[in-house]
Amino acid sequence: MNSADLGGATDRSLLERVVRGDTSGAGELFERYAPALLRFAARLLSDRNTAEEVTQEVFVKVISRAHQYDGRAEVSSWLFAIAANACRDRRRRDRRATVVPLDAVPEPVHKGDGVESVLGDRQRREAVRRALSVLSEEQREALILARYHGLAYAQIADVLGISVGAVKTRIFRAVETLKSRFSEGESSWNAAN
């Protein structure tokens, strides 16, 4: 998770650059974390446009709050925490608004991708989205961070502001719920295999 391992400036030094008013710090953090944050927001919100807006919000907040970062959690956890809060706010705000489903928003098709491959991806995405939609928001957040972003329990606890025990409980309940749906014969899951 820590991009400092990839060489170059550490996440913290990039954040220090932001505090000093150096735009390159924010730009570099965007390059490192925008793909993961966009994926996280898209998974939670099921709407690409809103996910992009939330990702933008995260980085704008990074600029205005960089001086508040206390170093207790990793920078990546701090970013995901901002994203998780922004997604919750957005869901609250948009509860009554019309939301365009993720699949309704055309995504750029990479050159060389065959039609079957594109359709297969779409089906897989839809199947996973349906499966996750049966979970509570809290369970979904914890499971997504663990399953798709590879965060350790302690990091998820930092992101969600809860104890490691509570993280484990949420993931446990999420898996139990999904497993019981799976054994009831949720045929749409097959698309994800």
Add this chain to the structure above:
Amino acid sequence: MECRELTSLAIDELLGQAQEPARRDLARHLEGCAACRSHMTGIEKTWQSLGEDPDVPVTAEFRDRTLALLEDEMLRQRIRTFRPRPPWPRWTRVLAYAAGLAIAALGGFSTARQAGVSAAGTAAASKQAASPVEAGGRLSNVSYTPPDAQGRIGVSFDLEARRAFVGRPDDPAMAKLLAYLVSRSAQTAGEKSQAIEQVSSHYGSRVAPTSPDIVRALTSTLRKDPNPGVRKKAADALASFAMTSEIRSAFLDALNADTNPAVRLVAVEALAAAAKESPDARTIESLRAKAFDPAENGFVRTKAASALKAMEF
């Protein structure tokens, strides 16, 4: 281990977070417990069914848009965090005053010498300033000097030869020269931004009343300049002026058509502030449309909604 611990241990194992002793316990338990083996198979199938996270690519358009927004935000942040220095000691103010007088005298002398005119001051400066504007030449290496003791500002530039003009901001010729620098002469985004900053600091609600030339130059820049940073600067400058129908119309166009959310945000703020004083139907309609547009940027949408809420109809 006991059967009821299976799910937790299985999740640890699948997430790669299980400790070695726990893994051994799990393996040993599964060997001897058929029910748990079946449960474990179910959990593994469920886990696999979640599949891989399909990529949601960061498009070039999204990257460019966001980086431009971040650039604007950094700028905004720098302005917000700026604190004026403590007042200078008395002797430095005396020195600064003397230096200002010297610069003004030097500027006047330079103008007179190069243009062949003996008189300096406002009238002479106005006369000189009109010529490059009317000729439509390209003014390069533009530099500005702050107001002197008489409130006159200075603009120097190269046009065949180096020229310097001094005049009060409310002098129509000086306004015309600055408007020209904003709208027609400045070639680069940096030059334009510098000219707009000068306009912002000397006009509008500040020292001099708004000049029609300057409003025209700024509204045209807001509508047409290809650089979002320059458009935002023009919007910021216009936002400090008293609202007129021309400025309102430019802000409404920006709100509806500008591609940069930071520019649209300034438009919302300016329109909302003006509408609070005197509500106008087109503004309210546009703000309402933005507040309910799911495709609009979250900040713009929220700002439009709170502006409507703050209005008293």
